[in-house]
Amino acid sequence: MKALRGGMTQEQLAEAAAxxxxxxxxxxxxxxxxxxxxxxxxxxxxxxxxxPRKRCGGAA
Structure with a gap:
């Protein structure tokens, strides 16, 4: 989830998300x-x- 914050702090995300x-x-x-x-x-x-991002790898 940290990667989803996009540079926001936990506090900023919490405020933006109410x-x-x-x-x-x-x-x-x-x-x-x-x-x-x-x-x-x-x-x-x-x-x-x-x-969602496509996953790399797997059977071809």
Whole structure:
């Protein structure tokens, strides 16, 4: 998740997403959050609606 913050601090992301900084910290430590919180964080980070990156490798 740290990579998704795009240079934002945890506090800035929490403010942009209207969630507590504790939720952001918990997620970065591998914890869980509610779907509405996750969607708010994605919106706050500006990544909601992005297409997932293609994975490299695999069988050809």
């Amino acid at each position: 969630v507590s900084v504790g939720v952001v910290r918990k997620l970065e430590r591998g914890g869980t959050a509610s779907l509405p919180s996750l969607l708010s964080i994605a919106d706050g980070a500006g990544v909601r609606g992005r297409r």
